[in-house]
Amino acid sequence: MTPLLKISSIETLYFDRIYALHGISLEVKEREIFAILGPNGAGKTTLLKTIAGLIKDQPKKGTIEFRGRMIQRLPPEKISSLGIVYVPEDRGLFRELTVEENLDLGLWGRRDEAVKEDLEFVHGLFPILRDRRKQQAETLSGGEQQMLAIARAMLRRPHLLMLDEPSLGLAPKVARHVIDALLQISRKGTTLLVVEQNAKLALRIAHYGYILEAGRIVLEGTPKELEENEDVQELYLGMGEQSLSPKGWRLYKKRRRW
Numbered sequence: 001m002t003p004l005l006k007i008s009s010i011e012t013l014y015f016d017r018i019y020a021l022h023g024i025s026l027e028v029k030e031r032e033i034f035a036i037l038g039p040n041g042a043g044k045t046t047l048l049k050t051i052a053g054l055i056k057d058q059p060k061k062g063t064i065e066f067r068g069r070m071i072q073r074l075p076p077e078k079i080s081s082l083g084i085v086y087v088p089e090d091r092g093l094f095r096e097l098t099v100e101e102n103l104d105l106g107l108w109g110r111r112d113e114a115v116k117e118d119l120e121f122v123h124g125l126f127p128i129l130r131d132r133r134k135q136q137a138e139t140l141s142g143g144e145q146q147m148l149a150i151a152r153a154m155l156r157r158p159h160l161l162m163l164d165e166p167s168l169g170l171a172p173k174v175a176r177h178v179i180d181a182l183l184q185i186s187r188k189g190t191t192l193l194v195v196e197q198n199a200k201l202a203l204r205i206a207h208y209g210y211i212l213e214a215g216r217i218v219l220e221g222t223p224k225e226l227e228e229n230e231d232v233q234e235l236y237l238g239m240g241e242q243s244l245s246p247k248g249w250r251l252y253k254k255r256r257r258w
Contacts, residue, residue, distance in 0.1 A: 002068065003027040004191050005051070005160060010062030010072070012043075012050045020046040021059065022215045028160070033182065033192045035202040037226075037236060038212035044195040045089065047212070048162050051193075052086040053079040067159065083159030089168060091149035095138035099129055099148055102137055106155030114157075121188070122151035125181045143174035150178070154185065161185065162193045167201055179205055199236035203227060211236075 005028035012021040020043050028034050036044050049055050051064060053076035064072040071079055080086075093102055103122070107115055123130045126147040132140060137148060146166060153161055166182070167175035179201050186192055186205070196202035203209060203223040211219040211232070219229065226232045233239040 001029065004030040004067060005193070006063075006065040007051070008063045008065070010050060010059035010064065012046055012055060012058045013060050014055075016060075020215055021050065023062070024212075024215070024217060025062075026210055026217065026220070028191060028193055029207075030159075030191050031186070031189055032207040033186050033194065033205050035199075035206035035209040036193065036195045036212055037197070037199050037202060037209060039197075041214075042212045043215040044212055045164055046215075048086060048164055048193070048195055051079075051162065052076055052084060054086070080156075083157075084162065085153045085156045085158035085160070086162045087149050087153050087164065087166070089164040091145050093137045093145060093149055093152075096136060098134055098136055099140070100133040102148055102152050103129070103133075103155060106152035110155075110157075118155055118157065122154050125154075125184060126151055141174075143170045143178065146170065146174075146178055147181070150181065150185075154190070158190060160191045160193060162195075164195045165197060166194065167196060167198050175201060199232070 007024060007026050009023045009025050010021055011019060011023060013019055024047060036047065038044050046055070050059050053071070053074050057073060059072055062072070063070055066082060066084065069082070071082065094105065103119070128144055129148060129151055132144060137145060140148065150163070150166070163182070166178050170178065175198070182192060182194065183205050194202060194206070203226060206223055208222060209220065209226050210217050211226070219226065219232070221229075227237065
């Protein structure tokens, strides 16, 4: 089966000399959830921005194929029109506009008969948005802003929805609600590529995962395969055992095997 998104050996540079991504290759299958895990500075956000065309003249090398079409270095508005929608870490809302006005922007240019159905779907995912429809986006809580950002993105009817740290800064209960909503979005047929530091949450919903460190993919596999890896358990799931030093008081971590 041809993947929805195929990335082959891309290299992204900043200022034409600082490598942020080194030969990244991955595939995203249609109607599934793919998780990108990794520490701060690993290149996760850069990867999503490269796919979305938000870094000018990048990737410097390699190819990005979406639905059988090469899209690397296309302008971001063209990539968005092909069905790739990116929700950034800061949510990208128009904070001075109301919830309703932000959602209307998600419907910009749409004249199809499914508008009402899509609005009902996002209000079903996040009922609080209906209650807050006349409220300015900047006055919403962090969780409500994230819900609004995802709802607005879904009104674009994306084939691929990319989310950067959807649970960042959210209370555990709210984060679980957002993650559960992503599951419902996936069941509706949208493919998701999710960058997330909370590995436990991400692996709970993902069909496949990649671990990115220092601009390189160091490990990939199904959630079960990643959860059973000792290095993943220690570094990302908080399950590994730390050992005492010969002096009996200093803790140290074993050397990772990638």
